Amino acid sequence: MANSIRRSKAVTLADVAKRAGLAVMTVSRYLNGYPNITKKTARKVKDAIDELGYRPNQAARILMGQPSNVIGLIIPNLANPFFASIAHSVQQTALQCGYLVWIAATNDESKSDTELIQRMRDHQVDGILLASSPGMILHKHDLDQVPLVAIDRPVKGITADYVTIEDRMAAHAAVEHLLSHGYQRIACFGLSAMIYSIEERIIGYQEAMKAKGLAVLPYAQCEDKKSAKSVICKLLSGRSPVQAIFPANATATILALEALNDLNISVPEGLALFSYGDIPLGHVFRPPISAVRQPTALLGEIATRHLLELIAAKRPSTGVRTTIPASLVIRQSCGCAAHSDIPTE
Amino acid sequence: MANSIRRSKAVTLADVAKRAGLAVMTVSRYLNGYPNITKKTARKVKDAIDELGYRPNQAARILMGQPSNVIGLIIPNLANPFFASIAHSVQQTALQCGYLVWIAATNDESKSDTELIQRMRDHQVDGILLASSPGMILHKHDLDQVPLVAIDRPVKGITADYVTIEDRMAAHAAVEHLLSHGYQRIACFGLSAMIYSIEERIIGYQEAMKAKGLAVLPYAQCEDKKSAKSVICKLLSGRSPVQAIFPANATATILALEALNDLNISVPEGLALFSYGDIPLGHVFRPPISAVRQPTALLGEIATRHLLELIAAKRPSTGVRTTIPASLVIRQSCGCAAHSDIPTE
DNA sequence: CTGAAAGCGCTTACAG
DNA sequence: CTGAAAGCGCTTACAG
Numbered sequence: 001m002a003n004s005i006r007r008s009k010a011v012t013l014a015d016v017a018k019r020a021g022l023a024v025m026t027v028s029r030y031l032n033g034y035p036n037i038t039k040k041t042a043r044k045v046k047d048a049i050d051e052l053g054y055r056p057n058q059a060a061r062i063l064m065g066q067p068s069n070v071i072g073l074i075i076p077n078l079a080n081p082f083f084a085s086i087a088h089s090v091q092q093t094a095l096q097c098g099y100l101v102w103i104a105a106t107n108d109e110s111k112s113d114t115e116l117i118q119r120m121r122d123h124q125v126d127g128i129l130l131a132s133s134p135g136m137i138l139h140k141h142d143l144d145q146v147p148l149v150a151i152d153r154p155v156k157g158i159t160a161d162y163v164t165i166e167d168r169m170a171a172h173a174a175v176e177h178l179l180s181h182g183y184q185r186i187a188c189f190g191l192s193a194m195i196y197s198i199e200e201r202i203i204g205y206q207e208a209m210k211a212k213g214l215a216v217l218p219y220a221q222c223e224d225k226k227s228a229k230s231v232i233c234k235l236l237s238g239r240s241p242v243q244a245i246f247p248a249n250a251t252a253t254i255l256a257l258e259a260l261n262d263l264n265i266s267v268p269e270g271l272a273l274f275s276y277g278d279i280p281l282g283h284v285f286r287p288p289i290s291a292v293r294q295p296t297a298l299l300g301e302i303a304t305r306h307l308l309e310l311i312a313a314k315r316p317s318t319g320v321r322t323t324i325p326a327s328l329v330i331r332q333s334c335g336c337a338a339h340s341d342i343p344t345e
Numbered sequence: 346m347a348n349s350i351r352r353s354k355a356v357t358l359a360d361v362a363k364r365a366g367l368a369v370m371t372v373s374r375y376l377n378g379y380p381n382i383t384k385k386t387a388r389k390v391k392d393a394i395d396e397l398g399y400r401p402n403q404a405a406r407i408l409m410g411q412p413s414n415v416i417g418l419i420i421p422n423l424a425n426p427f428f429a430s431i432a433h434s435v436q437q438t439a440l441q442c443g444y445l446v447w448i449a450a451t452n453d454e455s456k457s458d459t460e461l462i463q464r465m466r467d468h469q470v471d472g473i474l475l476a477s478s479p480g481m482i483l484h485k486h487d488l489d490q491v492p493l494v495a496i497d498r499p500v501k502g503i504t505a506d507y508v509t510i511e512d513r514m515a516a517h518a519a520v521e522h523l524l525s526h527g528y529q530r531i532a533c534f535g536l537s538a539m540i541y542s543i544e545e546r547i548i549g550y551q552e553a554m555k556a557k558g559l560a561v562l563p564y565a566q567c568e569d570k571k572s573a574k575s576v577i578c579k580l581l582s583g584r585s586p587v588q589a590i591f592p593a594n595a596t597a598t599i600l601a602l603e604a605l606n607d608l609n610i611s612v613p614e615g616l617a618l619f620s621y622g623d624i625p626l627g628h629v630f631r632p633p634i635s636a637v638r639q640p641t642a643l644l645g646e647i648a649t650r651h652l653l654e655l656i657a658a659k660r661p662s663t664g665v666r667t668t669i670p671a672s673l674v675i676r677q678s679c680g681c682a683a684h685s686d687i688p689t690e
Numbered sequence: 691c692t693g694a695a696a697g698c699g700c701t702t703a704c705a706g
Numbered sequence: 707c708t709g710a711a712a713g714c715g716c717t718t719a720c721a722g
Contacts, residue, residue, distance in 0.1 A: 023694075024717095056464065088424035102447055284606045409701045598716090
């Protein structure tokens with residue numbers, strides 16, 4: 001009778017129970033892997049489920065406080081290869097562990113971060129992975145128990161575990177490599193310096209310069225294609241022009257290469273370059289681009305596993321930091337000679 | 346009493362109702378924008394909600410058959426820039442319309458498609474956007490009412506609306522452009538030809554060749570970096586070597602450029618090239634790469650809006666096809682001369 | 691080892 | 707215009 005009201009003809013637990021001639025509870029126990037079930041009973045339940053094609057309604061399970069088996073991933077921009085690669089690996093890892101993932105991009109609008117977290121919480125997400133937008137500050141009540149792991153950059157305002165690439169060290173090593181070529185005037189070049197990982201790279205650059213007693217140049221900041229060109233022009237003019245640049249991320253490298261191309265300046269003769277972040281076709285480019293290779297897939301995987309552990313252990317984030325080393329891919333834009341016979345990839 | 350059992354201290358509708366001195370129903374009506382509510386009552390409800398910081402539990406709403414406001418996006422690979430761009434725009438569009446999106450990558454394993462659809466259905470997803478894996482065939486019962494829109498390629502086995510880029514026409518136009526340079530022997534080059542959109546590009550190539558009465562060469566298929574090299578070697582050897590290639594997607598273009606670089610063959614002199622799919626830095630590359638530009642963001646947006654319409658109208662997919670034109674970006678790898686003063690971007 | 695009851699937090703009819 | 711009851715499809719205690 002009550003059943004006749006149902007609009008959806010989805011098979012329910014009750015249907016399975018009736019078919020198997022058992023109580024709803026028994027079926028539920030079977031589904032949840034409860035140990036004390038007779039083989040015979042289990043068989044009956046299994047058969048009924050198969051015959052009816054039963055699938056548990058997740059909304060009902062979630063409503064009863066069961067885990068949703070869903071995690072959320074919030075990143076600035078999914079179209080950016082760096083984040084796309086992270087997202088792919090997060091998704092793969094989560095799926096392997098039985099989790100579905102929500103993905104939301106903030107487009108660097110910090111206010112949407114908290115909004116997205118809220119919306120995901122409304123859906124009883126089990127945990128959140130967050131690469132926060134520049135200006136954003138989170139508050140404790142924004143999370144309220146939901147485990148969160150920060151990726152690529154820490155979150156301001158709360159104590160959260162986070163997983164990053166060893167930006168500072170990798171930047172230091174890259175600049176050191178440029179220094180080994182004898183360049184003395186090297187500038188770090190890029191877009192907004194408001195992002196933690198970029199700040200770290202700038203610090204890595206500064207440390208490397210200071211260690212050699214060389215002048216730390218101000219961060220050469222551009223906004224877009226046009227300003228990139230004028231910034232680079234300025235770096236190359238004056239009495240002591242810059243000999244090498246260290247773009248702080250792949251986007252900056254692309255802007256730099258465009259500008260150098262437009263200005264007809266050859267690399268590395270006119271200006272040497274060591275990119276933070278490898279770029280597609282970087283090894284086929286003329287000259288091949290030396291770059292810090294970021295282990296994005298590994299970052300995604302480690303962060304996801306860490307979050308799932310927190311969820312499983314019902315442990316809160318305590319500010320634990322995990323750092324992943326990056327490697328240097330030395331090609332020729334830094335000034336190294338071509339070793340035509342040695343395959344670089 | 347019953348309340349003392351609750352583990353989560355989340356604020357519920359009942360709490361709000363009590364605080365406002367009203368019935369649960371009234372609060373529910375307010376939340377759902379029911380028109381006939383006194384201003385005074387509305388005020389009371391609003392105040393109570395604000396004071397308590399109430400947020401509706403989506404699981405309960407979904408269990409009652411309300412829409413979940415969640416859509417699913419299933420694609421082969423999220424790390425691929427083509428799909429990453431689509432995913433980003435799907436996500437943006439959906440968010441603007443109040444939808445959250447699940448993203449899952451199949452890694453070209455066709456069996457995981459149906460599994461993912463099933464899992465999303467378990468969570469009462471309102472609709473699904475699918476770029477199916479090569480071998481997959483869907484059955485009607487896999488969907489059972491859930492609206493689905495196919496993207497980039499149709500789905501086999503069911504009737505579903507789909508949104509694609511006009512691959513065939515764009516390919517035709519690109520090959521025609523190569524022909525306008527006087528090349529007579531042109532080959533289509535790429536990876537697996539099992540994918541609908543690639544098939545379309547091959548057909549576009551063939552049509553363009555036939556229209557000029559020229560020989561349609563067999564699809565030059567490679568598997569990886571190594572085979573790409575040998576395939577290209579073969580194309581260039583023999584009595585009538587190929588003069589131009591038309592890589593069927595960006596991945597193929599990258600493989601081709603790597604191979605040509607390794608083989609020390611200059612472009613376009615040694616072999617001209619017109620890429621299907623623009624590549625990052627394509628305009629700074631030497632030579633700048635001519636390419637078909639795919640409007641991925643537009644594809645994602647149109648497909649999402651279409652799906653949301655189906656959901657809103659409770660209309661099933663009927664096989665409607667929406668095609669989006671692609672444009673040609675003419676640079677120099679095709680054989681065109683450099684117009685150094687004309688900015689190409 | 692299995693079951694009948696109560697309840698999760700909402701919404702859908704049905705009253706008034 | 708507002709409310710008391712029943713129910714969505716599950717699971718959590720509590721019995722037996």
